[in-house]
Amino acid sequence: MPPAVKAGGDTSKGTGFVEIKQAAHSTTAAQSEAGTAPFARRRLVAAGLSGAALSLLPWLSDRAGAQPSTVPPSTGGDTTTTASTEPATTTTAPPKRPTTADIALLAFAQTIELAARDLYDVALAAKVFDDATAGDITAIREAHEAYAQSLSGLIGRNAPGVRSDKLFNASKGDFAGTAATVAGNAADLENIAVATHLDILDQLVGIDAAALIASILVVEARHATVLHTFAGASSLAQQLASQGTALSPSDYPVK
Amino acid sequence: MNHEPLPEISIASHSMSRRNLLRAGGLTVTLAALASACTDDVIEKSPARVGDSPAPVKLPDAAVSDGVLFRTATSLHFSAIDSHNYTKKVGALSADQTAIVDNYIAANMSAIDDLQTLSEKAGSQAWTCANPRFDRVILAPIQEHIDGRPKTGSEEVDVAPSDNVTRDALALAHAMETMIAEMHQSLVPQLSLPAYRAAVMTQSHAAARRAAALALAINPANVVNPTSLKNATVSSPTTTAAAATTTAQNIAAGAAVTTTTAAPAFDFQQYYAISSQFGGLSAVQLAVGKPSGGSQFTINIETPSLNSFIYDYQTEC
Numbered sequence: 001m002p003p004a005v006k007a008g009g010d011t012s013k014g015t016g017f018v019e020i021k022q023a024a025h026s027t028t029a030a031q032s033e034a035g036t037a038p039f040a041r042r043r044l045v046a047a048g049l050s051g052a053a054l055s056l057l058p059w060l061s062d063r064a065g066a067q068p069s070t071v072p073p074s075t076g077g078d079t080t081t082t083a084s085t086e087p088a089t090t091t092t093a094p095p096k097r098p099t100t101a102d103i104a105l106l107a108f109a110q111t112i113e114l115a116a117r118d119l120y121d122v123a124l125a126a127k128v129f130d131d132a133t134a135g136d137i138t139a140i141r142e143a144h145e146a147y148a149q150s151l152s153g154l155i156g157r158n159a160p161g162v163r164s165d166k167l168f169n170a171s172k173g174d175f176a177g178t179a180a181t182v183a184g185n186a187a188d189l190e191n192i193a194v195a196t197h198l199d200i201l202d203q204l205v206g207i208d209a210a211a212l213i214a215s216i217l218v219v220e221a222r223h224a225t226v227l228h229t230f231a232g233a234s235s236l237a238q239q240l241a242s243q244g245t246a247l248s249p250s251d252y253p254v255k
Numbered sequence: 256m257n258h259e260p261l262p263e264i265s266i267a268s269h270s271m272s273r274r275n276l277l278r279a280g281g282l283t284v285t286l287a288a289l290a291s292a293c294t295d296d297v298i299e300k301s302p303a304r305v306g307d308s309p310a311p312v313k314l315p316d317a318a319v320s321d322g323v324l325f326r327t328a329t330s331l332h333f334s335a336i337d338s339h340n341y342t343k344k345v346g347a348l349s350a351d352q353t354a355i356v357d358n359y360i361a362a363n364m365s366a367i368d369d370l371q372t373l374s375e376k377a378g379s380q381a382w383t384c385a386n387p388r389f390d391r392v393i394l395a396p397i398q399e400h401i402d403g404r405p406k407t408g409s410e411e412v413d414v415a416p417s418d419n420v421t422r423d424a425l426a427l428a429h430a431m432e433t434m435i436a437e438m439h440q441s442l443v444p445q446l447s448l449p450a451y452r453a454a455v456m457t458q459s460h461a462a463a464r465r466a467a468a469l470a471l472a473i474n475p476a477n478v479v480n481p482t483s484l485k486n487a488t489v490s491s492p493t494t495t496a497a498a499a500t501t502t503a504q505n506i507a508a509g510a511a512v513t514t515t516t517a518a519p520a521f522d523f524q525q526y527y528a529i530s531s532q533f534g535g536l537s538a539v540q541l542a543v544g545k546p547s548g549g550s551q552f553t554i555n556i557e558t559p560s561l562n563s564f565i566y567d568y569q570t571e572c
Contacts, residue, residue: 136478142483202452222463222466236354240358
């Protein structure tokens with residue numbers, strides 16, 4: 001069996017390539033020469049195409065990094081959208097835990113709450129209220145104690161845990177007398193507490209403390225409305241009365 | 256074995272051309288990949304687009320700022336005013352009750368003025384109308400159960416009108432004021448400045464007073480929530496009558512004989528002037544409408560959140 005012959009007998013190229021079987025059976029030089037002419041043309045065409053492809057590369061790479069459309073975005077029919085009202089975002093969040101200054105304010109608030117609790121004890125001890133009203137007054141008294149306890153939770157070991165004696169001594173006379181008088185004075189005390197907590201809230205930095213004070217003062221406002229009613233408020237304006245002067249830590253220092 | 260050479264066919268002359276074509280193609284692809292890899296990094300991350308397609312709509316920036324919170328609060332006060340006006344319209348109120356609701360409308364208008372000033376101070380535009388989502392999701396269903404309406408969709412029966420419009424209208428007014436108080440309280444941890452927190456709590460305690468006064472107007476006996484009274488170890492007074500026994504069984508007769516004696520009184524929702532020891536942030540539950548099947552239409556009125564905020568990009572009511 002004769003050895004296989006490469007297609008066209010050309011040994012200058014294709015070394016190592018496996019040729020198709022039919023090519024091994026070329027026998028005539030004429031036929032072989034006849035095949036070289038189109039072969040050269042093909043090379044020329046291939047080289048031209050390759051060059052053209054290479055010349056297109058920069059353009060293609062530009063397309064790959066196409067810039068975004070310069071067409072302005074559609075508003076989608078939403079006439080309420082404007083791009084000119086970009087809100088200013090807050091970049092720093094307030095702390096959750098109370099700061100040192102917050103602790104001092106919370107301690108002051110606790111002494112006020114404990115003074116209020118003790119003042120209600122004075123009123124209840126006088127037994128000037130009927131049973132139903134006494135029950136409501138007791139619930140209010142318990143609420144003030146709960147406020148003091150919750151403040152302790154935020155303040156920690158340094159919580160004063162004692163009432164403001166100055167406030168208690170100045171007010172305890174107001175919690176004796178007729179039911180209506182005591183209720184009226186208690187309503188005033190609640191309004192003072194609301195004003196004091198609002199003043200504290202205006203200074204608190206920590207979120208947890210602010211949230212707690214807010215949850216306290218909003219119910220103390222309700223206490224005031226109820227107590228005004230017990231005091232015999234004859235109009236809605238009297239029921240909703242909220243006048244009260246805030247107490248300050250400098251006037252009622254925490255011992 | 257046949258060693259005769261195969262006849263020459265024209266394909267022999269094509270073999271090289273295919274090879275060259277493959278070479279040229281491979282070279283082209285290789286060079287193209289190399290050139291692409293060596294090009295400068297593309298800054299623009301948007302993918303290339305072929306053909307004509309609409310530019311994507313950029314969603315507006317919905318940042319929750321202090322101004323947005325004040326605008327939202329403003330919108331809820333407007334919604335409260337709308338609700339109070341509805342209460343006056345359908346509630347068949349007495350003169351005293353009407354005076355209360357008028358007072359509350361005026362108080363909410365005053366709150367709106369303050370909140371609009373705060374909105375502008377915080378760098379936002381003042382909002383001038385009600386909260387559209389709140390009105391659609393909360394107020395509309397409530398009004399449907401007071402007014403009544405024909406059945407829709409998969410409902411099997413019409414929504415009956417209220418059997419006591421005054422009760423339901425006042426309950427709605429109470430719920431709105433309670434919600435306003437809770438809303439302002441819920442804004443405290445979200446606002447960035449202590450002064451803003453104090454400002455919203457000024458509105459909160461005013462609304463809480465209004466809710467308390469209205470609860471007493473609805474039922475003067477409902478002062479403190481019985482749960483709070485129990486916590487205070489005080490025996491709570493009974494505010495509702497015990498349900499009457501509805502069945503009686505004659506055991507001696509051998510067979511059970513059931514006799515209906517009286518229908519139980521429906522336990523309508525109660526509102527208290529002092530509803531809890533601490534100001535709560537839970538949903539305000541409101542029951543309105545004609546009782547049906549032992550229950551009433553009940554809806555939870557939530558304080559506003561991300562879906563009902565009035566963002567800065569919203570510029571028109």
